[in-house]
Amino acid sequence: MDEGEPAERGAHHVQSLERGLAVIRAFSAEAPHPTLSEVARATGLTRAAARRFLLTLVDLGYVRTDGKYFTLTARVLALGYAYLSSLSLSEVAQPHLERLSAAVRESSSVSVLEVPDIVYIARVAVSRIMTVSINVGTRFPAYATSMGHVLLADMSRDELAAYFIVADLDRLTDHTLTDRGLLKAELARVAEQGWAMVDQELEEGLRSVAAPIRGSDGRVVAAVNLSTHASRTTAEAVRADLVPPLLATAAAISDDLSSAGPTKAARG
DSSP states (O other): OOTTOOSSOOTTOOHHHHHHHHHHHTOOSSOSSOBHHHHHHHHTOOHHHHHHHHHHHHHHTSEEESSSBEEEOGGGGGGGHHHHHHSHHHHHHHHHHHHHHHHHOSEEEEEEEETTEEEEEEEEOSSOOSSSOOOTTOEEEGGGSHHHHHHHHTSOHHHHHHHHHHOOOOOOSTTOOOOHHHHHHHHHHHHHHTOEEEESSSSTTEEEEEEEEEOTTSOEEEEEEEEEETTTSOHHHIIIIIHHHHHHHHHHHHHHHHHTOHHHHHHO
16 A cells, blocks of 8 residues: 555545546656556556556547557546646736736737647636637637647647547638648747747637747646737737737746646646
8 A cells, every 4th residue: 555545445436437547647758658568567457457447548539559559648638627727827827917918908818728629717808809708618629729829839749640630620710720731830830939820710800829838847738828809900010019028928927837836837
């Protein structure tokens, strides 16, 4: 028994759930592509039991396998969304959003990735510029949003491949980028320049820019954006006037997360 583990389990305890979570935790930076034997050894399960859990996760889309090695997919990010959105990330981000929106007089938001969508976890609305209301919990398809581009740009090749399996790239406006090759090229550009602009791809008239929020490990854990109406702000003005304060805000939120410690930052 591990140190600190309860001596007795309640009658409510579901051992199969405990074991399934243990299998997910067997994946790590040190062992990102374990074999069946390695998962069994890390969890203390028999090979037969580990195999059943792994193949169930494969069926559910959380794990993929080439027959020998197992790898988590991007869908596992959804498991952490509720925790991420309810704790410090939204709390840390909110005052930064308020200052940013007050300074540039545009609406600002923070979202996380819940494949295949982004989900809003913090927002300051200066004016309503979309036909639908946006609130905490609102979701939009990642491929058609600036925050989605930032979040997708941080994915590994395998994670992005998994995303394209589950994402339907529907044309939402005449400007929506739906060609996978072109979208991948745009994500590569976003990763290189450190921010994204989406011009009327989600809704006609909506222009937005986004920047990454990073945890203490350097990985992108969320994205922050500014949204404006295309009729009152040109793309050039967005680059000149909105991108610099947006990048400064993203850096400030990232710094606050890092100072909170690696565990808190990773949880959000």
